[in-house]
Amino acid sequence: MLSARDCTQSEGLRIKNLSVRYPRRNIPALCCVDELIEHGELVVLAGPSGSGKSTLCRTLSGSVPDVIPADIQGGIWLDGTALLGQDPSHIASVLGYVQQDPDAQICTLNVWQEVAFGPENLCLPVEEVRTRVHAALSEVGILDLQQRSTTTLSGGEMQRLAIAAILAMGSEWIFLDEPTANLDPDGAEMIFRVLGDLRRQQGRTVTVVEHRLAPLVSYAPRVIVLDHGRVVERRQIRSHYDLAEMRLRAGWPRARSKRSPAEGGECSRRTPLVNLVDVGFGYGERTLFEHLSMSIGRGEVASVIGPNGCGKTTLLRLIAGLETPRDGIVDRDGSVPLGFVAQHPHHQIFERTIQREYAIDGIHDPLEVDRLLAEARLDGLAGVSPLSLSMGEQRRLTVSTALSRRPDLLLLDEPFIGQDRANVIWVLSQIRKASERGAGVVLVSHDVELVASISDRVVYLGDTVQMGSPDFVFEALAAQGRHAYTPGYWEEGR
Amino acid sequence: MIKILAPSGRTTCASGPVSGLLFLGGCVSAVLVASGITVKGVVLVVVLAIAHRCAGSMAIFARKLRFVALFSLVLLVSQALSVHVGHVVLFGRITDQGLLLGAEMALRFLVILSSSLLFVAMTDPDELTHALIRAGIPYRFGFVLSLAVRFVPFFSQELARVREAQRLRGITFSYRRPSELRRAIYYTFVPVLVSGLVRVDAVTMSMKGRAFGANQRRTWSRPLRWTTTDTSLAILSAVLLAVSIVARRFQWI
Numbered sequence: 001m002l003s004a005r006d007c008t009q010s011e012g013l014r015i016k017n018l019s020v021r022y023p024r025r026n027i028p029a030l031c032c033v034d035e036l037i038e039h040g041e042l043v044v045l046a047g048p049s050g051s052g053k054s055t056l057c058r059t060l061s062g063s064v065p066d067v068i069p070a071d072i073q074g075g076i077w078l079d080g081t082a083l084l085g086q087d088p089s090h091i092a093s094v095l096g097y098v099q100q101d102p103d104a105q106i107c108t109l110n111v112w113q114e115v116a117f118g119p120e121n122l123c124l125p126v127e128e129v130r131t132r133v134h135a136a137l138s139e140v141g142i143l144d145l146q147q148r149s150t151t152t153l154s155g156g157e158m159q160r161l162a163i164a165a166i167l168a169m170g171s172e173w174i175f176l177d178e179p180t181a182n183l184d185p186d187g188a189e190m191i192f193r194v195l196g197d198l199r200r201q202q203g204r205t206v207t208v209v210e211h212r213l214a215p216l217v218s219y220a221p222r223v224i225v226l227d228h229g230r231v232v233e234r235r236q237i238r239s240h241y242d243l244a245e246m247r248l249r250a251g252w253p254r255a256r257s258k259r260s261p262a263e264g265g266e267c268s269r270r271t272p273l274v275n276l277v278d279v280g281f282g283y284g285e286r287t288l289f290e291h292l293s294m295s296i297g298r299g300e301v302a303s304v305i306g307p308n309g310c311g312k313t314t315l316l317r318l319i320a321g322l323e324t325p326r327d328g329i330v331d332r333d334g335s336v337p338l339g340f341v342a343q344h345p346h347h348q349i350f351e352r353t354i355q356r357e358y359a360i361d362g363i364h365d366p367l368e369v370d371r372l373l374a375e376a377r378l379d380g381l382a383g384v385s386p387l388s389l390s391m392g393e394q395r396r397l398t399v400s401t402a403l404s405r406r407p408d409l410l411l412l413d414e415p416f417i418g419q420d421r422a423n424v425i426w427v428l429s430q431i432r433k434a435s436e437r438g439a440g441v442v443l444v445s446h447d448v449e450l451v452a453s454i455s456d457r458v459v460y461l462g463d464t465v466q467m468g469s470p471d472f473v474f475e476a477l478a479a480q481g482r483h484a485y486t487p488g489y490w491e492e493g494r
Numbered sequence: 495m496i497k498i499l500a501p502s503g504r505t506t507c508a509s510g511p512v513s514g515l516l517f518l519g520g521c522v523s524a525v526l527v528a529s530g531i532t533v534k535g536v537v538l539v540v541v542l543a544i545a546h547r548c549a550g551s552m553a554i555f556a557r558k559l560r561f562v563a564l565f566s567l568v569l570l571v572s573q574a575l576s577v578h579v580g581h582v583v584l585f586g587r588i589t590d591q592g593l594l595l596g597a598e599m600a601l602r603f604l605v606i607l608s609s610s611l612l613f614v615a616m617t618d619p620d621e622l623t624h625a626l627i628r629a630g631i632p633y634r635f636g637f638v639l640s641l642a643v644r645f646v647p648f649f650s651q652e653l654a655r656v657r658e659a660q661r662l663r664g665i666t667f668s669y670r671r672p673s674e675l676r677r678a679i680y681y682t683f684v685p686v687l688v689s690g691l692v693r694v695d696a697v698t699m700s701m702k703g704r705a706f707g708a709n710q711r712r713t714w715s716r717p718l719r720w721t722t723t724d725t726s727l728a729i730l731s732a733v734l735l736a737v738s739i740v741a742r743r744f745q746w747i
Contacts, residue, residue: 058699061699061703062702062703063699063702063703066702067695067698067699067702068695068699087702087707087708088699088702088703089702089703089705089706089707089708090705090708091703092702092703092704092705092708093705093708096703096704097699097703099696099699099700101696104692104693104696104697104700105696105697105699105700106644106700107637107640107641107644107697107700107701108620108640108644109618109619109620109640109643109644110618110620113620113716116715116716117701117704117706118704118705119713119715120712120713120714120715121704121705121706121707121708121709121712122705122708122709122713123709123711123712123713124713125713126713126714126715129713129715130715133715150644151644151647162700165704166703166704169704169705320662322658322661322662338662340659340662340663342655342659344655344689346685346688346689346692347652347655347656347659347685347689348656348659348662348663348685349685350660350665350680350681350684350685360663360664360665361663387684387688401663
């Protein structure tokens with residue numbers, strides 16, 4: 001399928017002077033990228049959001065400019081064959097790309113059918129299709145789901161399905177865009193193991209966009225750091241020492257640095273903003289939790305962690321009054337101002353300009369809007385359409401608008417997904433500020449490291465519910481063997 | 495095999511897309527061909543009986559049918575009131591001819607809608623796509639059907655999330671004022687549309703990234719199956735059609 005062989009190029013994936021510019025953007029998304037990825041390597045693409053990681057993956061897979069128009073200069077050769085200008089459906093047989101949102105890339109209604117979709121398009125014989133589907137589903141550990149409808153899968157199951165669908169294509173080169181972003185710590189660990197096996201046992205070349213590097217150290221990855229569309233650092237990581245030296249997470253908040261547990265205890269003794277008494281909830285026949293009792297006091301930061309599908313978001317929804325509990329009482333004074341930051345920013349952006357977006361929350365004074373925007377590092381953008389902002393900027397805007405009404409209770413659902421270091425630190429600072437002002441905060445997150453750094457109290461929802469000070473809960477989880485749910489695991493790796 | 499997908503995704507009843515289409519065709523032609531209300535009534539009973547057998551989807555089926563039933567009643571009443579031919583039988587105004595015509599029209603409407611709903615509920619869109627492509631539709635177009643079905647729950651979920659976000663931010667609309675209505679539409683459809691467009695890009699990249707469209711043909715690893723349920727449905731369709739032809743020939747009421 002691929003042609004235009006250029007024998008002067010060396011073996012491997014050669015990217016030469018690649019620049020990509022999207023229409024109506026002044027700054028290129030990628031600028032003069034020169035890189036050689038050799039057969040059998042494990043490469044990690046790191047860097048802040050908007051630095052060009054996804055654009056690089058999309059350009060290599062041919063989706064840019066075929067699906068997303070862009071102006072491209074430079075060249076890409078795979079084992080001497082030019083990839084640029086090829087149709088993505090032709091590149092697919094040699095290079096697979098797993099996108100960031102697993103739900104969005106599923107195109108059939110049944111798990112088995114989804115994995116068979118690619119091999120069927122390659123016109124493989126039926127027996128070969130079946131063998132590949134079986135192998136790919138086993139590889140990611142979801143063979144038992146093969147007859148399930150794709151609409152009933154959890155986030156973690158969908159992520160594994162998306163990976164299996166690409167594995168079944170049989171391509172040697174696999175690119176994965178933040179494959180663990182939506183996963184609970186156990187799920188993330190499983191994906192990292194799969195990535196390692198793909199290279200070691202199957203000899204595939206794996207490139208992964210990932211923020212969490214510690215768990216990958218044992219696979220000795222080569223890390224390429226992008227910033228503003230340029231490669232700013234390349235380094236082979238062989239130990240945690242190498243990683244520390246790279247200081248990729250320099251300035252990240254260290255675990256357990258917030259307050260003493262005693263202080264947290266004091267918070268919860270104050271008049272609670274919301275009180276959950278013996279609450280039970282479930283969907284249909286499935287029970288998510290039973291007899292859950294907790295209260296959120298003024299100035300308290302309570303974080304909810306746990307496996308995918310355990311009911312973390314549901315707990316937020318119950319507190320917000322979007323769901324009615326099956327049993328028990330959720331007691332919240334309706335007059336307490338509420339701030340809610342949804343998982344996806346675009347669900348809560350409604351207006352044509354940022355100025356008008358603040359007006360929804362009662363902020364009409366342009367000077368006040370400017371002050372809030374400066375605080376959110378969105379200076380001078382008041383007249384701009386919020387939809388033209390990057391994901392990271394949209395996240396800052398939604399946190400800023402939620403806080404502009406000075407809520408007494410702030411609810412945040414996975415505010416760190418897909419956010420770079422600077423944004424994470426900014427969101428953490430806003431949470432701290434709100435709590436210092438006396439607001440109660442409930443934070444749902446998979447990132448136990450960040451949770452440990454900010455929380456007065458941690459709630460683990462799972463087969464058993466653990467609740468208490470961060471130290472208490474993480475020690476209890478470690479004692480149960482749930483190491484992936486403890487911050488130390490993500491800091492130092494295994 | 496057709497499957498009725500219960501909300502949980504479990505299969506509760508089965509038959510195939512081809513027999514499903516035959517049955518739909520059989521029911522629709524029977525009510526169009528047959529004269530009078532007897533055959534139409536029988537067809538409706540058959541459709542409802544089959545829907546009832548597949549108990550898992552009956553609740554959704556009944557909910558969807560409620561509006562159709564109401565509309566049929568409106569048809570019946572308006573027809574009865576507007577036809578003045580025949581003997582007056584009710585309220586000094588409604589005639590037997592009017593009632594008969596109204597009932598015929600209502601039944602026809604009910605059967606066409608309920609059998610279509612039953613077909614949609616019972617057919618696995620992936621299998622229907624497969625059957626259509628086998629019948630000669632190019633596979634790139636055939637897949638639109640599967641995708642459309644994938645997108646329906648997505649849009650309803652997005653709509654629900656956007657509405658919740660509005661509620662939590664204290665955004666309320668009074669639908670009586672046109673300016674408010676415009677604002678409501680803008681506030682609701684823009685976020686959903688944005689999600690939709692992002693989604694379309696993602697699914698296109700995902701499909702092309704798995705060699706969709708690279709070749710003129712593709713493999714189908716799931717064979718189209720034909721079971722006794724399919725045979726029974728096909729025979730039933732033929733019988734319904736035959737009875738309706740007889741009914742027309744002998745002008746049954």
